[in-house]
Amino acid sequence: MTDRPATNPSKAHAIVTEVRRRIVEREWRQGDRIPDEVELAVEFGVARATVNKALQLLAEEGLLDRKRRAGTHVTVNPARKATLTIPIVREQIEGAGMAYSHRIIAQKHGPAPADIASRMAEAEGTMMIHLRTVHYGDDKPFQVEDRWINPKAAPGAEHVDFQRINPNEWLVRNFPWLRGDIAFSAENADARDARLLETRQGTALLILQRTTWNDQGAITSVRLAFHPGYSMVASP
Amino acid sequence: MTDRPATNPSKAHAIVTEVRRRIVEREWRQGDRIPDEVELAVEFGVARATVNKALQLLAEEGLLDRKRRAGTHVTVNPARKATLTIPIVREQIEGAGMAYSHRIIAQKHGPAPADIASRMAEAEGTMMIHLRTVHYGDDKPFQVEDRWINPKAAPGAEHVDFQRINPNEWLVRNFPWLRGDIAFSAENADARDARLLETRQGTALLILQRTTWNDQGAITSVRLAFHPGYSMVASP
DNA sequence: ATGCTGATTAAGTTTAGACATAGAACGAAG
């Protein structure tokens, strides 16, 4: 059961809550045009800017549609949004009260295969660093990481001792990104996944595939395979 | 490859972009304290409120940490956020250029089993509506939906013809929610999943489990199993 | 050293007012 953040006592937040209530209790129904900012400002006894802030929050949430001149309407088929927080693996494991450790299974320097290169918008065969890492919580495998790092966008990676600091953490600390692609899927564990995650081949695994970019190009592309049964929670 | 929304020409957005650049190009490094709002307002030639808006956006994004009196710092281990948009299935399928159809496999009124009841914070055995639906795109199974609806929070569900309007759409249109829980996981298809999705038992499936609530309690709890190979994309 | 207290500071929020602009509505011309 998720609880609403924490009661923010601001006037804008009170308006958000009240408008949400009117929508949920169907005082204002889907498609209805709601009073304009000036009217609401009068009703709530606040400045227009405050109403504007509140309604913009609700529009972001997907509950309202706002258009200049046309006014603000209750969204007809709200496609609601959920936010996923993707923390550093170590913090995620430690946050769950487990002891973190990791092992580098393989590390080499070599040409990127076609699929990786295309995902990273680099020429096939571009030299990159390839790493396979397992992250453990209380010595049980938590996540298998298969990562390609582009030295062009992340210089210095060649000389890092990834036994000391895991690749995820080193990159997060040293290469903030401008944009990234993230996708989730499910895959049956292949022989290697199964061995590293200490499970049986064919077990369903949650897979997260992510590529991040900075001004120099793609920094890294990674495939994360979580241990069987892992569930990723999103907050609405 | 994801592109940044659309260039918003506002001053606040220009500041967001510039601050992001300074962080990405490591002019400002992790842990650094950045100039305060007044200084930045002078530097950029705008009002403090405009700087405030920009920095709040970056704080939400996870790139900055802001504390009263302590100032604004570049986040040390940024746990970046990704947003998932969860549209109506029909719109998702039609948006992909396929023809939408659905089939109700089972519909009955009965007592909720323990796990569902607890997820919905209702007493075990509470009478609910149980539905199993398959959603198709171009007559290929896209998603299997296993849903429990709580008539207490969603009155009227007993008399709806779900062959005409699918349960997802009817609920979204009639019962906006206040909060919800969403979780992703991977499961091996059981015999029923496999049959409905026209795949082999054991195939890895992406599972989305969601429960939504309004002021009357839990509206509905649903398990969505996507077709094999489905990938859900998040936007950062 | 340790703990308390009050001053100070930077962010948080709100306000009133102004101007910009998308786009709906309307009317004139074809």
Next chain:
DNA sequence: CTTCGTTCTATGTCTAAACTTAATCAGCAT
């Protein structure tokens, strides 16, 4: 009836100023 300007309006954005508040810091007392 359609098309093309024009007008008008609700939202978008910004400003300058004020007040609020969390939290740090320094000074004082223990």
